[in-house]
Amino acid sequence: MLNDEELSRYARHLVLREVGGVGQAKIRKARVLIVGAGGLGNPAALYLAAAGIGKLGLVDDDTVSLSNLQRQVLFRTADVGRPKVEAGKEALNSLNPGVQVQAHDVRLTAANVMGLLDGYDIVADGSDNFATRFLLNDACYFAKKTLVSAAVTEFEGQLATYKGHEPGCPCYRCLFPEPPPPGTVPNCSETGVLGAAAGVMGALQGLEVLKEAAGIGTGLAGKILMYKALSAEFRTARLPKDPACALCGTNPTIRDIFGHSTAV
Ligand SMILES: [Zn+2]
Numbered sequence: 001m002l003n004d005e006e007l008s009r010y011a012r013h014l015v016l017r018e019v020g021g022v023g024q025a026k027i028r029k030a031r032v033l034i035v036g037a038g039g040l041g042n043p044a045a046l047y048l049a050a051a052g053i054g055k056l057g058l059v060d061d062d063t064v065s066l067s068n069l070q071r072q073v074l075f076r077t078a079d080v081g082r083p084k085v086e087a088g089k090e091a092l093n094s095l096n097p098g099v100q101v102q103a104h105d106v107r108l109t110a111a112n113v114m115g116l117l118d119g120y121d122i123v124a125d126g127s128d129n130f131a132t133r134f135l136l137n138d139a140c141y142f143a144k145k146t147l148v149s150a151a152v153t154e155f156e157g158q159l160a161t162y163k164g165h166e167p168g169c170p171c172y173r174c175l176f177p178e179p180p181p182p183g184t185v186p187n188c189s190e191t192g193v194l195g196a197a198a199g200v201m202g203a204l205q206g207l208e209v210l211k212e213a214a215g216i217g218t219g220l221a222g223k224i225l226m227y228k229a230l231s232a233e234f235r236t237a238r239l240p241k242d243p244a245c246a247l248c249g250t251n252p253t254i255r256d257i258f259g260h261s262t263a264v
Contacts, residue, residue, distance in 0.1 A: 027051055033119075039193060042072045044124050049092040058088050058102070061105055113257065114143060122146045133149070133179075134172070134178075149162060152193055155230045157204075170222060208220055
């Protein structure tokens with residue numbers, strides 16, 4: 001049962017026939033881990049906290065820098081120099097004290113990832129490097145957790161939901177079998193990123209997490225959504241499961257996460 005404060009706070013959700021009290025109760029029960037408190041994880045976290053997700057975990061070992069503030073809307077100028085997860089937890093708590101925010105001031109590694117996933121139902125990947133993306137994909141597959149994965153670079157974004165542990169659903173490796181060789185793909189500090197484009201993708205990521213939590217609508221499992229900010233275009237393509245996938249295919253060669261180096 002929702003209390004009086006919740007009935008008022010979530011009134012605009014409660015009048016939605018697809019959400020209502022039942023959906024809001026599911027949202028309150030959900031435990032979501034956000035990996036990367038950056039340009040994607042910030043808007044996703046804000047919308048998920050505002051929506052009343054029960055438990056929200058933030059994983060990041062970085063501190064807030066001045067160049068983050070152009071897109072990382074969870075932080076204020078006074079937060080520069082503070083650990084991101086600490087400043088983020090404070091901001092999310094002040095937005096919605098009903099949400100249990102867990103700050104994980106660590107870098108995701110093969111040694112800690114399974115323990116971190118243990119306390120959560122849905123995972124949102126907003127990380128900025130391939131080592132973390134592949135590690136998280138493999139760990140979510142073995143832990144049977146839904147992974148909502150967003151990426152953004154310059155003016156373009158991608159979003160997909162991976163449930164490789166479910167029949168017919170692809171994982172991230174079905175799309176990209178292996179990480180690209182180090183140094184071949186520039187990161188966002190080299191290429192730049194339009195802040196609001198990251199905001200669009202992070203908000204969409206939060207939305208897909210909410211749909212998974214509330215069990216409403218049609219999610220992005222088996223699909224990939226692509227956004228081109230400069231031409232204001234969205235496109236959704238089918239993303240089939242690859243039977244030859246080394247992780248979720250019929251003859252997998254990846255049997256655990258320990259092929260990943262312990263420090264990524
Ligand atoms: Zn796969």
